[in-house]
Amino acid sequence: MSESKYEAIIQQGLVRTGKSGKVVIVGAGMAGLVAGYELMQAGHDVTLLEARGRVGGRVHTIRSPFEEGLHAEAGAMRIPSAHRLTMGYTQKFGLKLMPFTMNNPNAWYYVGGRKHRVSETLTDINCLGFDLTAEEAKETAKQHWHNALKPIMAQLSARGEAAWPDIIKQCDRYSTREFLVENGWSEGAIEMFGVLENLESRMNASFVEVLLAELGHAFTDMSQIVGGMDQLPQAFLPAMRGKIRFGCDLKAIDQSPDKVTIYFNTVGGKRQIEADYAIITIPFSVLRHVEVLKPFSREKQRAIRELHYDASAKILFQCRRRFWEEDDGIFGGGTMTDLPVRSIYYPDHGRETGRGILVASYTWAEDAQRWGSLSHADRVAQALEDVAQIHPQVSEEFEVGTSKMWHEDEFACGAFALFEPGQNLLLHRSIISPEGRIFFAGEHASLVHRWIQGSIESGLRCADDIHAAIGKEAAS
Numbered sequence: 001m002s003e004s005k006y007e008a009i010i011q012q013g014l015v016r017t018g019k020s021g022k023v024v025i026v027g028a029g030m031a032g033l034v035a036g037y038e039l040m041q042a043g044h045d046v047t048l049l050e051a052r053g054r055v056g057g058r059v060h061t062i063r064s065p066f067e068e069g070l071h072a073e074a075g076a077m078r079i080p081s082a083h084r085l086t087m088g089y090t091q092k093f094g095l096k097l098m099p100f101t102m103n104n105p106n107a108w109y110y111v112g113g114r115k116h117r118v119s120e121t122l123t124d125i126n127c128l129g130f131d132l133t134a135e136e137a138k139e140t141a142k143q144h145w146h147n148a149l150k151p152i153m154a155q156l157s158a159r160g161e162a163a164w165p166d167i168i169k170q171c172d173r174y175s176t177r178e179f180l181v182e183n184g185w186s187e188g189a190i191e192m193f194g195v196l197e198n199l200e201s202r203m204n205a206s207f208v209e210v211l212l213a214e215l216g217h218a219f220t221d222m223s224q225i226v227g228g229m230d231q232l233p234q235a236f237l238p239a240m241r242g243k244i245r246f247g248c249d250l251k252a253i254d255q256s257p258d259k260v261t262i263y264f265n266t267v268g269g270k271r272q273i274e275a276d277y278a279i280i281t282i283p284f285s286v287l288r289h290v291e292v293l294k295p296f297s298r299e300k301q302r303a304i305r306e307l308h309y310d311a312s313a314k315i316l317f318q319c320r321r322r323f324w325e326e327d328d329g330i331f332g333g334g335t336m337t338d339l340p341v342r343s344i345y346y347p348d349h350g351r352e353t354g355r356g357i358l359v360a361s362y363t364w365a366e367d368a369q370r371w372g373s374l375s376h377a378d379r380v381a382q383a384l385e386d387v388a389q390i391h392p393q394v395s396e397e398f399e400v401g402t403s404k405m406w407h408e409d410e411f412a413c414g415a416f417a418l419f420e421p422g423q424n425l426l427l428h429r430s431i432i433s434p435e436g437r438i439f440f441a442g443e444h445a446s447l448v449h450r451w452i453q454g455s456i457e458s459g460l461r462c463a464d465d466i467h468a469a470i471g472k473e474a475a476s
Contacts, residue, residue: 014042019474027281029057031441034459049248061228074404083453093235096226104333131188201365254293285413309414311407313368322356417444
């Protein structure tokens with residue numbers, strides 16, 4: 001289904017057929033909420049089973065232990081304007097948006113013990129000390145990257161969306177590192193790009209993942225929701241009152257030709273529920289530990305076993321004053337470094353309190369796993385030391401800190417799906433294909449991994465497919 005048709009569902013709903021079916025949805029993250037909401041609006045009997053005590057999944061806004069009026073985003077923290085489905089629901093529910101500042105020339109690059117404003121490097125990239133050739137030293141990392149993508153962009157310009165299957169077929173075998181080597185980049189240039197774009201720990205992931213985000217304008221013209229990103233999942237709750245059951249931990253799945261049975265545990269004991277159809281939205285990393293009594297196809301089993309999930313970690317500080325703004329003139333954006341914290345972000349929200357939230361560290365892959373090996377107290381202490389090398393004021397202004405390790409979350413088992421080279425062509429079709437009366441949604445069941453957009457898209461796809469299947473049964 002095209003994106004415009006998904007947008008039409010958001011605006012107008014599914015076309016009612018008069019036939020009602022019973023659908024159970026496992027997971028009340030964005031995919032589950034979207035699918036459940038649209039199916040309910042079309043007249044179906046929907047039950048959502050959620051293991052946590054909240055909705056939203058990896059859209060998770062933290063308010064404790066922070067001062068009243070402050071919050072931090074443990075998960076999703078920004079919405080690109082190009083993500084029309086996500087923007088569609090923010091508009092539908094009347095949520096207020098404010099800009100998310102992605103890049104700021106006043107922010108810092110701290111590399112090899114040397115600190116430079118981003119603006120300095122735009123005219124003299126050599127100041128950072130990377131081992132570049134004379135030609136490479138004439139351009140920034142972003143300029144090198146855009147030059148490398150020009151042949152692919154030319155294909156899209158000539159053929160439009162029809163070029164994508166061939167592009168993916170050509171590029172799916174590459175990791176990002178392999179693509180850059182193929183394009184003649186020196187090791188110094190690869191290091192520069194990895195450090196300054198915070199991609200060094202993910203250089204061996206699929207190049208197609210980076211390509212889709214880049215050409216999909218995922219990091220331009222971005223917004224955030226006023227009051228916290230969790231306002232989006234919570235906006236679904238009034239219409240779904242009584243349809244979500246919390247504290248329900250999926251244990252087993254079974255199906256027959258005419259029904260699906262879901263087995264789950266609650267504090268009160270073992271439970272089960274039957275339905276005409278089921279949508280499983282939990283990550284495959286979690287589904288791997290669920291018993292499937294009537295085995296899925298071999299292709300689905302392989303996808304569940306092999307799909308790669310990336311680690312992700314955030315360390316979050318509350319500071320007594322916004323010293324990065326008052327002293328350094330940094331309003332939004334992020335600092336990049338080769339220190340363990342890797343990237344520091346300066347949220348725009350919370351100014352009215354006088355205090356500020358600092359994303360002291362946002363890391364992925366091996367970088368995140370190393371933070372996960374530390375105790376919570378040691379994470380905060382180590383991050384404080386790192387940030388102090390860039391912002392010495394933090395030692396005096398720090399008040400309280402917390403952290404979130406998504407790869408240690410039992411209901412996530414990773415931050416998001418991230419294909420390894422070859423997995424797009426090998427696994428994607430198997431990931432999204434239904435198994436009898438069981439359908440699959442979540443950001444992993446899309447090609448927009450890592451983003452709310454992918455979850456919404458997959459939820460709409462499953463809702464539409466199940467709605468159509470129920471209609472066909474009624475007509476037969």
